[in-house]
Amino acid sequence: MNSWLLPCLLSTLASSALAQKTTNVAWDAFVREHGTEWAVEWSPATGTPTAIYGQGLSLPGRTANLADARRRSEQTLERYAALLGRGASKFVEITGEPAMRLYVFVYKQEFKGLQVIDGRADVRVHANGGISMFGAEAIPVPADFNVVPTLTLAKAHKAAGRHLSLANLHAPNEPKAADRLVVWSDVGQRVPVAPRLAWDIDVGVPSVNKVGRAYIDAHTGALLEYRNEILNCCKRLREAVLTPTTQPEAAESGEFYVKVIPDPSAPTNGATVDGTISAWSINDLDPYAGLTLMPMPHFKIGTTFTDASGKFSLPGNSVTVTLRFVGKHIGKVTASSGVTFSKTLTLSGSNNKIVIYTQAAPEYDRSQSTAFLYVTRCNLFMRNYMTSKSGLDKLNTFTADVNVGGSCNAFYQNNNARFYRKSGTCPNMAYSSIVQHEWGHGLDDSYGGLQYGECQEGMADACAIMQNDDPVVGLKFFSPTRNLRTALNTRTYPAGGGVHQQGETWMGWMWDCRVNFVATHGKAKAVTLMRTLFSNVFITSPGTQPTAVREVFILDDDDNILNNGTPNYNDLEQACLKRKLPYPKKKLCPHDASFSTYGTGCQTAPQACTVAYSQNLTQTLANTTTTANKVAIMEVNRPRVNICQVDLYTRARSGSVTVNVTIADYDTKGLPNKVLASGSVTVGSTAAVYSAKMTKPVVIDENNIHFIVFDNADKLVLPETSSGNKSFYYLFQNNKWSNIGYGRTFKYRVHGDLGTQIPALSNTGRPIVGGLPFSVDLSHAPQKRLAVLFVGGSKTNWNTLNLPLDLTPFGAPGCSLLAGGDAMLGTVTNAQGNGSRQFPIPLSMSLCTLKVYFQYLVIDQKANTLGLALSNAGEALLGSK
Ligand SMILES: [Zn+2]
Known part of the structure; x- marks a missing residue:
């Protein structure tokens, strides 16, 4: 494989592109080193590149682990510090986490130990070792910036x-x-x-x-x-706070917080106390749904937690425990109105069934069990899909405050969510998608710290939608007939209005991606893909929707090069177009790649009759005989060959015998039929190779069925070995062919004469920029000969020579040079007279307009006095697809 020509042409073209002036010296230096095929997002606030991606930076070796990724990230920040505008500041890591095929690094900016608000740097290291994206929104803090306050x-x-x-x-x-x-x-x-x-x-x-x-x-x-x-789910804080509240719907039960149902049939083993914990909760997207008795997963009991299905086991004959809504994945649930659930019990024996609340649990109770259930579920869900768990570990202490005075809202601040009690026409806010939304803010906060805006609202909604695989957030929120928001909205970016309305383009985009994924992959795979991409994007802590979109593309990418698209590029792109969200553009040539041939080649000399293939040609005979007069060996799977001779290894049973050998085609029943070529040989009584030359060769195309037939078989020791490749065959007896047979190991050899031919140039694949290698092929050439592929940038001249160049004056009548020979690449033809050269084409848009010309020159001393036979020529136009 040779690839030096195309990069060579590329560098010439790239250097002309360099002539375009840019104002940034560091950027100029970067482009000089890495070419122009980059997308850059410049920050209007800092003048620094917040994201550089496209071609990807390649670094040696694959990424071994997180520490290795960190080294690659820090090296990148250090190397391009000037470009990133780091100045006298430092970038201090706040996120260094795996996410799918990436390692995500986010840095805050510090100057002399003080945080620079809004300053940040980002590096995405791909598992393949390269850098998918890097950049910084670095505030230009002068080195002499005064950090001594005047004001106390x-x-x-x-x-x-x-x-x-x-x-x-x-x-x-x-x-x-x-x-x-x-x-x-x-x-x-x-x-x-x-x-x-x-x-x-x-x-x-x-x-x-x-x-x-x-x-x-x-x-x-x-x-x-x-x-x-402070982030709310639903509307502006002031409105919510000032809404008058109404009285709770019912008095508290107070009495049936917990009942323990001992199982009388269960023997106690004396060593442990075990059982299950369940609570009556709203296990439904609908806040008005009836209560379900739900096992409480990972619920704290004594020194342990229940398992995923609410089972526990504690050592001892008897244990006294205090039950609260505290779990492995939730700090606690507290009730601002009503009574915060807490119950002390003494338990013994097996199969204790602890039931918290009753099916008629009133609002202030059921809100607590429901909040516990959904907060725990959020954490468990994300553990299934997110590569990084550190932020989820932080969220194990997430707390929920329910039944807060107010109406129609919920808030997130500092690892805590507050949910308003039922009021007006709104239900109690501690239900399914509202819990998931607020917890989503917590997830955002636990990776890189919380930012405040439309992107955060959209991502919090996405947290609910992806879990439920349902587009509605806040089912029956305003009233039993009015929902809060849906991903089935028609908003486009930027949607305007408040942050929640603006966030609707993000939730809508995610759902559109899901719909596209379903069409491409089917539902099961599509839902998994949506959940994987849109959960891991939280790790990147995006501040705006376009940034978050870019991060999803980077997460989806199977290499560190965005220019060539990503595995789900089309589905993501279609959704972006619908939502008018900017996205990383795949770089494409304005035209498709093509390859065409032109001109004609000139003849080789006639080629000798040489071995094309042989079958079991060993020097021992199995000494088998037949009473049939003729044997027809079927050939089904051979290369194209111009059969000029057939060799049999055999002997006559006595004296000598003339054997006719023919090549035959087949009739409609598959029997040997018309004679295509024939020859004969006298076979003596000594075992040897006996050659029958065809009086006139016949061309049998590749894989064409035909027969090798020899007569006087009954007078021969059959040309057969005791083992080897088996053949299909017919025997001719009593004036008819037998049924088809299989399994005899005949020994013979077939010669081919390629005759006088014109070498032919063709292509396999097309010259796609950044695509699979394509090859320029040679056929109809002499066997095992050197051929030279001329590769040129022109078909009209080669240095001072005008093309096409008639080679008659040079001793090759009828031959023309059709392509320049800026590069000459050798190949040796195989036994069928075929050869090939392969070309990988780097992904670079500057190659789009490149045309490359090819012609094979085959060394053939006898062809003419110049000693060359030439093929026709090929013209490759590099392009996309
Ligand atoms: Zn919110």
């Missing part, structure tokens, strides 16, 4: 209170996070940012919709920005 923290607190009109920055009992000094910037404005030294101050007053962080200029005391840090 206490003064900054006062300034924050003044700007936000808050007497106290925290309501009583509101959790308080640490304040800190940071380098503030805001890339969300999409205009060039100037970094400012700022106090980052935690604010928590939900009653006036102020839960988040205030950035106070550490020199002037100005409010640089206030960022909301």
Whole structure:
């Protein structure tokens, strides 16, 4: 395999593309090193490339493990630090996790130990060792940036209170996070940012919709920005908080929290206490569905947890345990209204059936069991699909607060979700898809920290939709006849409106992808594919929907090259087109690849009669005989051959005998029929090779059925060995052919004479840029001869020679040189006179317009005084598909 020509032509073309001026010196250097086939997303805020992908960076060897991936990632950041605008800052890893075929690295930006708000770098290392994507939205912090605040923290607190009109920055009992000094910037404005030294101050007053962080200029005391840090499922916080609440639907039961049903038939073994825990819960997407007694998976009991089906076993004869809605995958469930479930029991023996609540459990109870069930399910579900588990381990302490005063909403903040009680026409919010949505915010938060916007809402909705494989989020949310949102919406990006409306394009896109996957792969595989891609995308912590779309394509990719598409590219692309979401474009030539032949070749010399194939031709005879006069050996699977001679290894039983050998075709019954060629040989009584030359050779095409027939068989020791390849055959006796036989191991040899031929050039495959190698083939050439393939960039000239060039004056009448010989590649023809050269074509769009010309020159001393026979020529137009 030779590939030096095409890259050689490529480099010439690529260097002309380099003449295009870019303003970024580092980018110029990158392009000089890696070519122009890249997609770059430049940040309007920082002027740095947030994502560089397309051709992929190749690095030696496959990625061995996470540590090796980290080394590749850090090397990439270091090597391209100037391009990424790192300056005097540092990139500090916040995510380093496997995701499908990738390792995802996300870094925050730090300057002199202070976090640079919104500064980030990303590297995606592919399992194949290469880099699929890298980039940074790095805030340009000057090396001499002053990190000494003029304002004290206490003064900054006062300034924050003044700007936000808050007497106290925290309501009583509101959790308080640490304040800190940071380098503030805001890339969300999409205009060039100037970094400012700022106090980052935690604010928590939900009653006036102020839960988040205030950035106070550490020199002037100005409010640089206030960022909301609470995410709701459904509508703006203020609306929700101000909605008047109504009374709960029913008084609390208080009495039947738990009943234990001992199994009298079960023997106690004295060593353990075991049984099951179940709770009456809403196991349905419908919040109005009746309660189901559900086994409580991974529910904490004493020193252990139940298993996936609610079973437990504890050591001892008798144990006293306190049951709460606490589990392996949920920190706790608390009730703001009603009574937080807690029950202490003393248990003994086997098969204790612990039942929490009753089928008539009122709202404030059933919301607790339902929240436990769905939070646990979310975590277990994601463990099935996500490659990384570290974020899911963090979510094992996720807490749910149910029956909160308010209506028609739920909130996520800091690994906790709050669900409003039933109010107005809305049901209690602690049900299926609303729990899944809020938990989805937690999943987002546990990988790379939470960002706030439409992408986060869309991804939280996706968390619910993918689990339920149902497009509705918030079934019967507003009333028994009105749902909250559906992926079967018609919104396109950007949808405008509030964050939830904007997020509808993401949930819609995911569902459209699912629909396309189903058409391609069938439902089972499609649902798995959707869940795998759209769960692992959480690990990449995307800030916008187009970024998240790009991450899905990168996750889907089987190599680190996006330019050549991904396994599910078409399905993803169709969904993007429908939703008007930008996506990584596959790079394609404007035309398809083609190959055509032109011109005519010139003749070889007649070729000698030489062995084409032989069958069992050993020098021993099995000494078998027959009473049949003729034997016809059937040939079914031979190369094309111009039969000029047949050799039999045999002897006469006595004296000598003339044997006629013929080549015959077959009739409609498959019997030997018309004689196509014939010859004869006198066979003596000594065993030897006896050759029958055909008086006129006959061409039998490849795989064409025919017979080798010899007569006077009854006077011969048959040309047969005791073992070897077996043949089908007929015997001619009593003036007719026998039924077909199989199994005799005849020994013979067939010669072919290729005669005078014109070498023929053809192609296998097409010259597809980045595609499978294609080959330029030679046939109808002399056997086992050197042939040289001329490869040129032109069919009209080769250096100073004009083409086609008539070779008559050079001693090759009728021969013309049809292609330039910028490269000359040798091949040796096989026993059938065939040869081939293969060409891989790198994936580079600059090759799209390339035309390459080919012609075989076959060394044949007897053909003419020049000693060459030439093939026709081929013209390859490189392209896509
Ligand atoms: Zn939300």
